[in-house]
């Protein structure tokens with residue numbers, strides 16, 4: 001049975017996922033983008049800009065956009081690729097994945113169009129399974145090369161996390177890693193601290209990270225645990241005040257209540273021969289505790 005597609009207040013077609021535990025998620029066909037994820041206490045876990053423009057083809061500033069076939073701004077392609085600016089459709093043939101349970105899971109697909117082939121002359125199919133479970137949200141992206149020649153791409157799942165106060169947030173699991181600093185012409189540095197904290201703009205691509213990264217929101221006693229596979233890198237981004245003012249679809253004060261911690265494949269491009277398929281996986285979950293409560297030992301989260 002195809003998932004139930006409804007139209008939101010903005011008129012955009014979307015699918016609502018629910019699970020018996022009481023959490024929910026909203027997925028737009030536009031951009032194949034999760035725009036809301038609420039826990040069993042109906043608290044919103046994802047950030048949506050107070051100035052977000054929900055009007056295609058504008059990218060939507062919040063939720064979980066997909067950056068494909070490129071992360072960043074290089075060459076002829078638009079920044080972060082075009083997948084987030086396209087209307088996706090329901091995938092009736094998600095094999096080899098087993099058919100999804102339609103209440104809490106949806107399969108989406110984006111196929112290259114003649115228009116896309118003008119900017120990125122490679123024929124592809126991008127599939128995304130989004131599954132909701134108690135306390136977790138799982139995304140399984142797959143790219144299939146339907147072209148007659150090999151192609152390569154970079155990829156990111158951009159998670160706009162909602163936080164209570166960015167200056168009180170710590171990101172654990174990135175210590176001692178190398179990163180490209182987008183604020184310093186992508187120069188390579190090594191993380192010296194045992195936790196990334198925020199008192200200004202941060203725009204970094206951490207390389208070959210552990211498969212688990214913890215984002216700890218002290219005030220909310222909430223930790224986002226990001227588990228990922230097939231996506232070796234992680235982007236950490238907060239625009240802070242100046243960049244926030246410069247972005248037309250970003251509220252001036254919004255930087256205080258958001259942080260992007262993305263699962264990505266950027267340093268080494270993914271190469272696919274004809275008919276080959278790449279698969280990635282990301283699971284976002286939340287645990288109710290904070291560092292100082294001693295209940296959550298980030299070391300255990302990362303290494304547990």
Ligand code: TA6
Pocket residue numbers: 059072079080182203235237
């Ligand atoms: O990852 C950070 C970044 O590349 C920043 O440099 C900033 O431009 C941000 O993404 C937002 O990009 P967007 O195209 O969504 O405005």
